[in-house]
Amino acid sequence: MLQTLTIIIPCYNEELLIEKTYQRVNNVLEKLANYESNIIFINDGSKDKTAEKLNVIANQNSNVKVIHFSRNFGHQAAVTAGINNTETDLAIIIDADLQDPPELFGEMLDLYNSSNCNAIYCVRKTRKGETLFKKITAKYFYKLMDKLSEVPIPLDTGDFRLIDKNIINEFKKLGEKNKFVRGLISWIGFVQIPFYYERDLRLEGETKYPLKKMIRFALNGIMYFSKKPLKLAIQIGFFSTIIALALLIYILYGYFFSNKAVAGWASTLTIVIFFGGIQLLTIGLVAQYIANIFDEVKGRPDYIIAHKVNF
Ligand code: UDP
Numbered sequence: 001m002l003q004t005l006t007i008i009i010p011c012y013n014e015e016l017l018i019e020k021t022y023q024r025v026n027n028v029l030e031k032l033a034n035y036e037s038n039i040i041f042i043n044d045g046s047k048d049k050t051a052e053k054l055n056v057i058a059n060q061n062s063n064v065k066v067i068h069f070s071r072n073f074g075h076q077a078a079v080t081a082g083i084n085n086t087e088t089d090l091a092i093i094i095d096a097d098l099q100d101p102p103e104l105f106g107e108m109l110d111l112y113n114s115s116n117c118n119a120i121y122c123v124r125k126t127r128k129g130e131t132l133f134k135k136i137t138a139k140y141f142y143k144l145m146d147k148l149s150e151v152p153i154p155l156d157t158g159d160f161r162l163i164d165k166n167i168i169n170e171f172k173k174l175g176e177k178n179k180f181v182r183g184l185i186s187w188i189g190f191v192q193i194p195f196y197y198e199r200d201l202r203l204e205g206e207t208k209y210p211l212k213k214m215i216r217f218a219l220n221g222i223m224y225f226s227k228k229p230l231k232l233a234i235q236i237g238f239f240s241t242i243i244a245l246a247l248l249i250y251i252l253y254g255y256f257f258s259n260k261a262v263a264g265w266a267s268t269l270t271i272v273i274f275f276g277g278i279q280l281l282t283i284g285l286v287a288q289y290i291a292n293i294f295d296e297v298k299g300r301p302d303y304i305i306a307h308k309v310n311f
């Protein structure tokens with residue numbers, strides 16, 4: 001029996017390129033004769049014509065399925081919905097903007113078949129046409145992630161990857177709401193190997209990750225995979241207590257044994273403001289973890305499906 005292959009494509013306001021994306025992915029799939037393949041598009045609450053265009057494609061092609069969300073729930077929720085709604089042997093997650101070339105599917109599948117593994121994560125050798133700002137922030141985000149995270153999360157990998165049934169089944173059992181997909185897949189384990197490739201330019205439209213979303217995404221990734229920031233708060237507290245004690249000894253010494261007591265409200269104020277700042281910062285940090293617990297405890301679903309097509 002043929003193995004089944006599902007391509008998972010999250011889409012948010014991608015009307016400019018969704019047809020092209022379908023064409024290119026489908027061309028590649030038609031050449032993969034050894035697989036029974038289908039495509040799941042997740043329409044993540046797009047406000048443009050993405051929904052209509054996806055429905056047209058699905059009506060003409062029975063191997064295309066569409067999941068429409070009730071509103072925008074975010075890229076990670078969309079990928080999660082794709083994984084949760086497939087019963088397949090193999091799945092490949094890919095962005096709708098074709099920065100990750102679908103022409104690589106063949107090579108990825110060959111690598112999967114020739115090396116006893118359960119997942120292939122695609123590592124970017126280069127990032128063509130991305131702004132210097134994006135390149136730098138991405139570089140430091142991945143470095144920081146690597147330092148902080150309690151599970152190894154490979155550098156310079158996005159969600160572009162191939163996963164097999166073992167990983168898919170375990171992923172479906174994960175209970176957390178705010179899923180950082182690439183971290184969780186790495187956390188699941190089994191045998192996962194890298195595949196190096198060149199990342200292209202976005203074909204049309206603009207990035208759906210403005211700075212605000214990027215920061216939220218990065219913070220989520222770090223907080224859900226690391227308790228180290230909390231330890232940092234303790235370390236800063238410990239360090240500043242020692243400094244304060246040393247200062248106290250110095251001040252008392254000055255007061256009792258020399259005539260000139262340490263003068264000036266400027267230094268006092270500086271210290272007060274400095275430590276006020278550190279305290280607020282660390283409280284804020286702790287509060288952020290509590291907010292995450294709050295979100296998890298409420299137990300709301302990661303996404304709501306309005307309707308499905310061709311399922
Ligand atoms: N995306 C989504 N929901 C969102 C934002 C993005 O489904 O809220 C999709 C988007 O359509 C694309 C993928 O996630 O297929 C990656 O987004 P984008 O290419 O804009 O990110 P970048 O490559 O700039 O980091």
Ligand code: MG
Pocket residue numbers: 095097099202207
């Ligand atoms: Mg992109």
